[in-house]
Amino acid sequence: MTSDAESSLLAAPVPGRPVRWDVARASGLALAGVALLFGGWGAASLWLDNAILLPSPWAMLRGFHEVVQDGTLLVDVAASLKRVLSGFSLSAFTAVPLALLVVSFPSLSQLLLPVLSLLRPIPPIAWVPIAILWFGLGDHPSYFVTAVAAFFPIFLNALGGARAVDSQHLRAARCLGARRLSLLRFVYLPSSLPHVWTGLKIGLGQSWMAVVTAELVAARSGLGHMIELNRLQLETPRVFVGMSMIAIIGALMTSALGSLEARIFPWKKAS
Known part of the structure; x- marks a missing residue:
């Protein structure tokens, strides 16, 4: 025994x-x-036997080889990434401070939250015609649409994180003489970072989807433009190449953010 x-x-x-x-x-x-x-x-x-409606995977791979060889794929990928990162960064640097200020200043909350509640249900695609009217064709409509797409996920998650701050931490900071700006910097922001990160992940995904929508009608480069141009030319394999690149890059961005999250917030993985 x-x-x-x-x-x-x-x-x-x-x-x-x-x-x-x-x-x-x-x-x-x-x-x-x-x-x-x-x-x-x-x-x-094989069953459909119509290369225009549904090309085979091998036809898509040939199309991929062609756009890599002529350099158009790299140009379009770079254009889409530039627009996404620009609009996403603009939203991140706007939404997070605004959410912290809204929590810290009740009058600002009463002023802005009703307006934002009215704007939030509008899908990013509905802003595309307005963006074209305001900014014309080119990069600027895509910047605007991607920024709108990312703003609300980032803002709402940052707002939720700031509202969930432990009241004991706030009382302790106030007892030590902390004022509003110090509370924002040393209490609200650190405590809400996990929520902010969740908002950044969602916002980046929303921006990536929105930029393709904007590029379909308002750009002369990018993966959305590549898809629309090849649709008009009945080059369906290249359409599938563009769709595949959207999926692959989106998955890579999600994986990269997940890896960064595990390093920045190791306790979340442990829990």
């Missing part, structure tokens, strides 16, 4: 084995899902 300590040691799993198994299983299922997607796509393309 073994002791309790020996029994617990025998029952304990080998360190590292379950983690490796879970990673391998998840990777295998992900690859199987991708294989099913391409297999179903190829079968549907």
